[in-house]
Amino acid sequence: MPIQVLSDDLASRIAAGEVIERPASVVKELVENSLDAGSTRIDVHIVGGGAQSITVVDNGQGIPAGELSVAFERFATSKIDESSDLIAIGTLGFRGEALPSIASVARVEAISRHFEADAGARYLVDFGKSSPVEAAGAPQGTRIEVAGLFKNVPARLKFLGSPGRELSRIQSMLASLALVHPDVAVSLSADGRERLRTIGSGKLVDAVSGVYGPKVAEQMLELEPDDSAAFSVDGLVSSPSLNRSNRTYMTISVNGRWIQSRRLSYAIEQAYHGFLPDRRFPIAIARIRTPLDDVDANVHPAKAEVRFLREDLVYSVVQRAVRGVLSASAPVHELGAGRAAGSIGLLRTPGSVGNNTPGVVGIQSSPASDSDGSGAGSGFTQWPDPSAIVEQSRLPESQGESPATSSTTGTPKETLPVLRVIGQSHETYIHAEGPDGVYLIDQHAAHERVMFERVQQKFEQNASESQPLLEAATVDLGPGVMTTVQEHLEELNRVGWGVEEFGTNSLIVRSVPASLATRASGDGAGQVFARVLDELSEGGTGETWRNRMLATIACHSSIRAGQILSIDECKDLIRQLERTERPNTCPHGRPTIVQLNVNDLEREFKRR
Secondary structure, eight states: OOOOOOOHHHHHHHHHHHHOSSHHHHHHHHHHHHHHTTOSEEEEEEEGGGTSEEEEEEOSSOOOGGGTTGGGSTTOOSSOOTTOOSSSOOSSOOSSOHHHHHHHSSEEEEEEEOTTOSSEEEEEEETTEEOOOEEEOOOSEEEEEEESTTTTOHHHHHTOOOHHHHHHHHHHHHHHHHHHOTTSEEEEEETTEEEEEOOOOSOHHHHHHHHHOHHHHHTEEEEOOOTTSSSEEEEEEEOTTSEESSGGGEEEEETTEEEOOHHHHHHHHHHTBTTBOTTOEEOEEEEEEOOGGGEEOTTSTTSOOOEETTHHHHHHHHHHHHHHHHHHHOOBEETTTTTSSOOBOOOOOTTOTTBOOTTEESTTBOGGGSTTOOGGGOOOTTSSSOHHHHHTTOOOOOTTOOTTTOTTSOSGGGOOOOEEEEEEETTTEEEEEETTEEEEEEHHHHHHHHHHHHHHHHHHTTOOOEEEEEEEEEEEOOTTHHHHHHHTHHHHHHHTOEEEEOSSSEEEEEEEEGGGTTTOOTHHHHHHHHHHHHHHHTOOOHHHHHHHHHHHHHHHHSOOTTOOOOHHHHHHHHHHHHTSSSTTBOTTSOBSEEEEEHHHHHHHTTOO
């Protein structure tokens, strides 16, 4: 075929495909226009999943009658002009493509009354063919109805999902916009049935309650913004006990614009590292504020993505903010919290400092009061494993101070409840009695947390120790892994691994971190090192990868499920756990301790 210029009609339908992919795209563009118009209430009505009709009604400032037809011309907008540099853009819709793109693939009726006008106006565009503007009675604001979407583009219509699937996409998208703008009352009805409603109080927790329900809202933690900083983030993130199996519950906005960003989603995920198990994700609403000229919003036809001038800075601001609130508020996991609302904060008993009750351990009790009289210096000497490995898991005490009086302990986030050890079950779980119920401690997860912070502390102080192996281990590497090892060799040596190249794709392990000395010898050392290399292959750099590496070492350094512990050994393990910074989860995010609430016990035994 010869080269020829396409007709305006065909060009418009092709261009519409860049902006209007499906009914959810129409709703997004119209609602963003309503937000830009200063609306405090937006109502969306859907029929047939949006393919049959979409109606968006707002109470914004409205469109003057003389400009109503101009709004449907290509590249017509009131939000930028010739002097704009297309960088410092503070509005949501600015490209001037939404309305003409929608009108080229649907029948669109717009009725609007400007806040300064006495009467409204009506304008109809039927699949690109317009009618004259007519006078119409209308309240202040704009009402746009889109019907017969994609009827003139059968190929596009064929690729739409079922009405239920398209409605689900609309509801998910509209929920995200409602969370980003809690000061706007948003409602969604589909085929006459209400699907979503927020009250527009301006409080984010109320918007979360409207979108996810009040039980979820109760378990959200608040991100405190730094109002004096040019880059800051506020919002809500879920307690670790409240998590989901996919990433769709993370909502991110930049300067009021809802965006999709794999990098920033990853920043939130990494903030939860050590608080959540693998393949579990939080509920999060992160509203980022940056200087306008640091964000390029003009990089995606549907304005779903942005480009940051200083992306690493934004990444670190988000990660630090989320990590900080988690560290300050990490709760003890309550049995059943994953199925119903309910997780409690860390508990302390006033006046229990110096508690001398036999068998009671906790941050408030003195180690010297234990029945064996050995205090904090005693090791798990009766364990099958050599005591040397246990001595490495001891965290130092301040000279002349008990844990009860140390200035570095005793804050709520760093303490466990005062616990009285009862015994051990299944050679895996330590049973203890404490405030408001019974507590179960996973001995492997608890010791893993202790060992992780011990190894991490030595790594940060560049004081890690190495243990030569009596028999070196050979590790065969997959394609490309040798290059990765060479890139991280300094960190591997720093933590205590002694390795050297052996041929093209093999390594010899000659020494291991001292904490692994009695658990990883010969082929065992090679297997542990292979696990560390697996962590390398999963990606991540800097602190992210180092923590995964240290967690792997801690895991293989810790006592296992199936080891029998005496009462004194159980008490000693809990004492070490309570001195850690994050005692409630192992470094992989599994709970170390769970609580069975006394109220639940009384209900089960019909005492209440």
